[in-house]
Amino acid sequence: MSTPLNISEIRKEFPILEEKVNGKPLVYFDNAASSQKPLSVINTISNYYLKEHANIHRGVHSLSQKATSRYEEVRDKLAHWIGAESKEIIFTRGTTEAINLFASTYGSDNLKEGDEIIISTLEHHSNMVPWHMWCKKTGAKLRIIPINDKGELELDEYVKLLNDRTKIVSVAHISNTLGTVNDVKFIIDKAHEFGAVVLLDGAQALPHIKVDVKELDVDFYASSAHKMYGPTGIGFLYGKAEILEKMTPYHGGGEMIKSVSLEESTYADLPFKFEAGTPSIADTIAFGAAIDFLAKYGIENIAAHEKMLHDYATEELKKMDGIRLIGTADNKAGVVSFLIGDIHHYDLGVILDQLGIAVRTGHHCTQPLMHRFQISGTVRASFAIYNTKEEVDVFIAGVKRAVKMLS
Amino acid sequence: MTINEKQDELIEEFSMFDEWMDKYENIIDYGKSLKGLSDSDKNEDNIVRGCQSNVWLTAKVEDGKLIFDADSDAIITKGIIGLLLEIFSGQTPQDIATTNLYALEKIGLKEHLSPNRANGLVSMVQKIKMTALAYRAKQNQEK
Numbered sequence A: 001m002s003t004p005l006n007i008s009e010i011r012k013e014f015p016i017l018e019e020k021v022n023g024k025p026l027v028y029f030d031n032a033a034s035s036q037k038p039l040s041v042i043n044t045i046s047n048y049y050l051k052e053h054a055n056i057h058r059g060v061h062s063l064s065q066k067a068t069s070r071y072e073e074v075r076d077k078l079a080h081w082i083g084a085e086s087k088e089i090i091f092t093r094g095t096t097e098a099i100n101l102f103a104s105t106y107g108s109d110n111l112k113e114g115d116e117i118i119i120s121t122l123e124h125h126s127n128m129v130p131w132h133m134w135c136k137k138t139g140a141k142l143r144i145i146p147i148n149d150k151g152e153l154e155l156d157e158y159v160k161l162l163n164d165r166t167k168i169v170s171v172a173h174i175s176n177t178l179g180t181v182n183d184v185k186f187i188i189d190k191a192h193e194f195g196a197v198v199l200l201d202g203a204q205a206l207p208h209i210k211v212d213v214k215e216l217d218v219d220f221y222a223s224s225a226h227k228m229y230g231p232t233g234i235g236f237l238y239g240k241a242e243i244l245e246k247m248t249p250y251h252g253g254g255e256m257i258k259s260v261s262l263e264e265s266t267y268a269d270l271p272f273k274f275e276a277g278t279p280s281i282a283d284t285i286a287f288g289a290a291i292d293f294l295a296k297y298g299i300e301n302i303a304a305h306e307k308m309l310h311d312y313a314t315e316e317l318k319k320m321d322g323i324r325l326i327g328t329a330d331n332k333a334g335v336v337s338f339l340i341g342d343i344h345h346y347d348l349g350v351i352l353d354q355l356g357i358a359v360r361t362g363h364h365c366t367q368p369l370m371h372r373f374q375i376s377g378t379v380r381a382s383f384a385i386y387n388t389k390e391e392v393d394v395f396i397a398g399v400k401r402a403v404k405m406l407s
Numbered sequence B: 001m002t003i004n005e006k007q008d009e010l011i012e013e014f015s016m017f018d019e020w021m022d023k024y025e026n027i028i029d030y031g032k033s034l035k036g037l038s039d040s041d042k043n044e045d046n047i048v049r050g051c052q053s054n055v056w057l058t059a060k061v062e063d064g065k066l067i068f069d070a071d072s073d074a075i076i077t078k079g080i081i082g083l084l085l086e087i088f089s090g091q092t093p094q095d096i097a098t099t100n101l102y103a104l105e106k107i108g109l110k111e112h113l114s115p116n117r118a119n120g121l122v123s124m125v126q127k128i129k130m131t132a133l134a135y136r137a138k139q140n141q142e143k
């Protein structure tokens, strides 16, 4: 059960919401691209640089030790948050780097000509392009799970794609363009029957749902802090320890070694083997503050609030002439993608911007998905904890005004 | 009229609008009244691809002047194309190659020429300039 949140109090934690854009109060509906940051996250970053900064994992001096323990505490906190062990959390710059890390290490260690990798039509380019690259390098083949007109994965077809050559299944937990929540438990269990390893792209999932990697039995999970009220430049790859142990390192350099002679190196234990060089320390520590923020309000409560906004916006949009909703899955997160009549998404986005309303327009880094729907892009509104019903009203009025100007 | 006289005329025209809405309605009107290109001219050779909207541009020479025609799938982009053609089409390659574009900034449409907008307009202006340079080189050779 969820308890209602006091949104007007929560809004006070996000100073940016006071900003005016083009002279109008900002309505920020581009949360699927990146959410805004609460003061607790912002202050953590500035306090770190004001009072706490030193490089980590290498100094005996107090500042370095303190920074190291703050950094490692976030690893523990995140591990606890998703039901993993700390050594299974590898910090990366974000989802994109996490998927590339997995593709280049696991992929290059294990893929050979004739092997198969399964992705789906609705993947973000960051879970598509790395596979194109590694298929080219290794001779592995890419197989694609199709979707139906509602934007749901066709799981019957998925099952047919699986076979003994399937080595990797890599799919989104939630679609950034359509909001579809995929039945990942089914996908994981089926893949395991064939001995394939599963990665979930969780960029859109962690801000909205509680994920337990052990319960899912997923092998790898990738996500970014900046979509969950945390800073940019930090994210992670979760991997099952027994698989990570066997994988070769990604980047070579400082901090990831056990010992180095002129001729060769031995590598550090998990997770440091995969974390070469000085990381984004301030952002990582502030990622911890973002998790505290999610925990404080409760992910179920946040999700319920977003669902209310989603349902309301969808109902209001449906009343408009010529509306076409792209993505109408039964199980859907707080994303509404749409087109109206033959109005171009770019035009709608420009007029909404003039009205202070930030939405995303275009293909949302999912061009193959746009081809599937035979469109060049959509207008996408996506919701977060601090959005209100009144803002949805402003948005709907803005869309109506734009439509009037453009038709 | 020279390119700069055209630019000043457009700036004057847009200075009448205090409200962003009137300004955009005027741009949309430019878009609607631009004749655009036939479907066969909207081909791969003429496309200037943007991430958000696409632009198609053709060029030909008449009496030593460069005549541009262009189109877009988005009406606001097409309206701004209308302004750009107003400024550059019918001018000599020499003038097009050497005159700076300042009107859009003065009219308050600078963001439409930012790479972030990805609407194809930046590349379209580049293509107009490159075309002018190419024709200028050709004209110089013929002299």
Ligand SMILES: Cc1ncc(COP(=O)(O)O)c(C=O)c1O
Binding pocket: A032, A033, A093, A094, A095, A096, A097, A124, A126, A127, A172, A174, A175, A176, A201, A203, A204, A224, A235
């Ligand atoms: C589903 C999905 N995957 C991957 C990414 C890439 O995330 P990042 O840019 O933070 O690496 C995004 C971000 O837009 C996304 O929505």
